[in-house]
Amino acid sequence: MxxxxxxxxxxxxxxxxxxxxxxxPKASDFRLETAPLPPPGPGQVVLRALYLSLDxxxxxxxxxxxxxxxxxxxDGVMEGECVAEVVESxxxxxxxxxxxxxxxxxxxxxxxxxxxxxxIDPAEAPVSTALGVLGMPGFTAYxxxxxxxxxxxxxxxxVAAASGPVGSLVGxxxxxxxxxxxxxAGGPEKCAHVRGELGFDAAIDHRAAxxxxxxxxxxxxxxxxxxxxxxxxxLEAVIPLLNRYARIPVCGLIAQYSGGGTPPAGPDRLxxxxxxxxxxxxTIRGFINYDFFGIPGIQEDFRxxxxxxxxxxxxxxxxxxxxxxENAPAAFMGMLEGRxxxxxxxxxxx
Amino acid sequence: MxxxxxxxxxxxxxxxxxxxxxxxPKASDFRLETAPLPPPGPGQVVLRALYLSLDxxxxxxxxxxxxxxxxxxxDGVMEGECVAEVVESxxxxxxxxxxxxxxxxxxxxxxxxxxxxxxIDPAEAPVSTALGVLGMPGFTAYxxxxxxxxxxxxxxxxVAAASGPVGSLVGxxxxxxxxxxxxxAGGPEKCAHVRGELGFDAAIDHRAAxxxxxxxxxxxxxxxxxxxxxxxxxLEAVIPLLNRYARIPVCGLIAQYSGGGTPPAGPDRLxxxxxxxxxxxxTIRGFINYDFFGIPGIQEDFRxxxxxxxxxxxxxxxxxxxxxxENAPAAFMGMLEGRxxxxxxxxxxx
Numbered sequence: 179m180x181x182x183x184x185x186x187x188x189x190x191x192x193x194x195x196x197x198x199x200x201x202x203p204k205a206s207d208f209r210l211e212t213a214p215l216p217p218p219g220p221g222q223v224v225l226r227a228l229y230l231s232l233d234x235x236x237x238x239x240x241x242x243x244x245x246x247x248x249x250x251x252x253d254g255v256m257e258g259e260c261v262a263e264v265v266e267s268x269x270x271x272x273x274x275x276x277x278x279x280x281x282x283x284x285x286x287x288x289x290x291x292x293x294x295x296x297x298i299d300p301a302e303a304p305v306s307t308a309l310g311v312l313g314m315p316g317f318t319a320y321x322x323x324x325x326x327x328x329x330x331x332x333x334x335x336x337v338a339a340a341s342g343p344v345g346s347l348v349g350x351x352x353x354x355x356x357x358x359x360x361x362x363a364g365g366p367e368k369c370a371h372v373r374g375e376l377g378f379d380a381a382i383d384h385r386a387a388x389x390x391x392x393x394x395x396x397x398x399x400x401x402x403x404x405x406x407x408x409x410x411x412x413l414e415a416v417i418p419l420l421n422r423y424a425r426i427p428v429c430g431l432i433a434q435y436s437g438g439g440t441p442p443a444g445p446d447r448l449x450x451x452x453x454x455x456x457x458x459x460x461t462i463r464g465f466i467n468y469d470f471f472g473i474p475g476i477q478e479d480f481r482x483x484x485x486x487x488x489x490x491x492x493x494x495x496x497x498x499x500x501x502x503x504e505n506a507p508a509a510f511m512g513m514l515e516g517r518x519x520x521x522x523x524x525x526x527x528x
Numbered sequence: 529m530x531x532x533x534x535x536x537x538x539x540x541x542x543x544x545x546x547x548x549x550x551x552x553p554k555a556s557d558f559r560l561e562t563a564p565l566p567p568p569g570p571g572q573v574v575l576r577a578l579y580l581s582l583d584x585x586x587x588x589x590x591x592x593x594x595x596x597x598x599x600x601x602x603d604g605v606m607e608g609e610c611v612a613e614v615v616e617s618x619x620x621x622x623x624x625x626x627x628x629x630x631x632x633x634x635x636x637x638x639x640x641x642x643x644x645x646x647x648i649d650p651a652e653a654p655v656s657t658a659l660g661v662l663g664m665p666g667f668t669a670y671x672x673x674x675x676x677x678x679x680x681x682x683x684x685x686x687v688a689a690a691s692g693p694v695g696s697l698v699g700x701x702x703x704x705x706x707x708x709x710x711x712x713a714g715g716p717e718k719c720a721h722v723r724g725e726l727g728f729d730a731a732i733d734h735r736a737a738x739x740x741x742x743x744x745x746x747x748x749x750x751x752x753x754x755x756x757x758x759x760x761x762x763l764e765a766v767i768p769l770l771n772r773y774a775r776i777p778v779c780g781l782i783a784q785y786s787g788g789g790t791p792p793a794g795p796d797r798l799x800x801x802x803x804x805x806x807x808x809x810x811t812i813r814g815f816i817n818y819d820f821f822g823i824p825g826i827q828e829d830f831r832x833x834x835x836x837x838x839x840x841x842x843x844x845x846x847x848x849x850x851x852x853x854e855n856a857p858a859a860f861m862g863m864l865e866g867r868x869x870x871x872x873x874x875x876x877x878x
Contacts, residue, residue: 238807244807406802409799409802413802423819428802428805428806429806430806431799431802431803431806440795441794441795441796441797441799441800442794442795442796442799443794443795443796444791444792444793444794444795444796445790445791445792445793445794445796446791446792446793446794446795446796446797446798447791447796447797447798448796448797448798448801449759449781449791449792450791451798451801452756452759452763452778452781453781454814455778455812455813455814456778456779456780456781456814456816457588457594457814458814459813459814459815459816459819460812460813460814461811461812461813461814462805462810462811462812462813463805463809463810463811463812463813464804464805464806464807464808464809464810464811465809466806466809469773469809
């Protein structure tokens with residue numbers, strides 16, 4: 179790692195959206211390009227990416243349909259957040275060598291305004307955590323549990339993708355609140371990690387043939403909070419177990435992301451869900467992480483509670499790191515199928 | 529009306545559940561009986577019903593399945609709330625002639641503990657309003673809007689069954705909060721009432737062939753609050769119009785009540801709804817009226833705001849009164865099909 183610009187820092191390698199996927203993305207939906215960088219203007223900096231974060235929401239951005247954010251245009255750089263180093267600077271407040279968080283997309287370099295780039299202190303925690311447990315996924319877990327989930331002592335909290343960056347923190351926060359944490363993960367290795375390393379009360383393999391029965395057995399007092407990030411068969415197994423006044427924060431639906439726009443065949447389960455909403459006084463509430471940024475003190479509380487937990491070891495996290503930007507598409511496609519084990523990162527410039 | 533016991537007050541006529549309905553209830557699912565009353569014990573009173581309230585939730589109690597309340601047993605008295613007069617009293621705090629609210633069911637007389645019966649002051653408002661705008665339906669509208677709906681100036685609030693006791697208050701509260709109120713009702717007469725008498729900004733007839741297009745035209749800025757009390761095709765037309773951060777208080781699903789337990793044919797709309805929940809940060813929250821009783825001050829606020837509005841004429845209400853207990857089943861069946869026009873009441877003992 180160096181703090182000075184090299185000739186390599188005048189070009190960027192980047193992954194663009196070559197075609198809109200039909201269903202699951204495939205390699206030909208992505209294209210690796212090289213492009214020259216413009217010189218930085220006043221107040222701008224040249225960034226070299228260290229880590230790129232791969233996240234399920236990116237699948238939604240590949241489709242040309244309305245969502246909370248506009249889609250990535252065809253031939254546009256895939257969107258994403260990086261931890262990056264300032265390698266050239268026209269912004270005195272972001273000198274060369276500063277480590278920042280930047281929405282620079284799937285690329286090695288970018289020219290951006292220095293203002294608005296959040297500085298990361300490498301002394302506080304490994305810089306990669308700014309993309310995971312101390313970054314967007316961590317805040318998603320923290321704010322969703324604090325605002326919507328609100329676990330109470332003795333309640334049961336269920337979360338899927340429990341070895342992933344959001345799910346792993348959801349369960350640990352549930353435990354810290356005195357609730358029972360039940361994690362769902364794919365395969366015995368991940369389940370062992372969820373129980374052993376992360377300290378959940380139970381971990382269920384969603385690939386098991388009797389998954390619904392195992393989930394019911396792990397939740398003898400029903401489910402009070404279901405932190406929804408996957409949808410599909412997990413949601414189906416959860417619904418009958420929901421207790422009166424259960425809360426369902428919805429921050430992701432990974433099983434649906436590649437489903438396309440056509441509603442699946444019946445029966446129609448919407449009336450049944452609405453009936454449960456009514457007769458059990460359920461709360462189902464969608465959010466994306468910046469919905470809660472504005473709550474007074476919440477970001478400070480997050481950094482203090484979760485940052486403190488990470489530094490003390492009370493909160494654990496796991497990263498799944500792939501080397502090289504060119505491997506980002508394959509890593510992303512694998513993540514959508516649950517083949518990652520921990521927060522999915524691409525190491526680019528370190 | 530008399531304040532003394534007559535020989536008639538020693539027996540009760542009552543409607544019992546003769547059979548569990550399959551789908552829509554029919555006359556043979558009910559049976560009119562006469563039964564002797566026990567003498568009142570210590571602290572007990574003999575009540576003579578003045579008005580019986582008929583409400584959509586009662587359909588749910590006729591089914592033998594889990595809900596927020598146990599089902600009415602076969603041959604049991606149909607559940608319901610009455611405004612009643614004390615005609616014999618062993619409770620000095622509830623002397624003969626006191627008007628009270630009592631869950632005495634579909635019957636003319638009952639013996640109950642005096643303690644816990646809420647007194648109604650006939651000087652405040654007509655006593656029948658204790659079953660409507662100032663009673664359970666009114667509080668359902670008030671608390672659902674205050675806790676979940678939270679209409680803001682300039683927002684659009686949509687409610688179905690807008691000429692009914694809940695819907696009519698929902699829309700009037702929306703207007704008082706500075707929001708646009710769009711009501712849905714069945715037929716031109718009800719729509720004229722919703723616009724003219726109740727002062728909604730728009731009223732749409734859900735029987736119109738182009739109902740979804742009419743609803744969209746009445747909501748040019750989308751929908752911010754959909755107060756759900758009917759489900760079915762209205763919900764279908766509402767979903768595409770929901771704005772980001774829309775709130776959906778769910779207090780009833782009248783269109784589904786007679787549907788039985790089998791999910792309808794596909795396509796399965798549940799994944800589409802969950803996608804909207806996520807991408808629009810929707811809140812869907814079910815409640816029944818006593819969920820919010822415990823919020824400090826809310827009952828006093830309700831009585832002051834809505835009671836004051838009723839007395840001043842700022843809040844309007846309409847009652848649909850049928851005479852005679854024996855006509856309760858037909859009135860109930862008609863109400864489930866939307867044939868009532870205003871709060872459905874059975875006048876019994878006045």
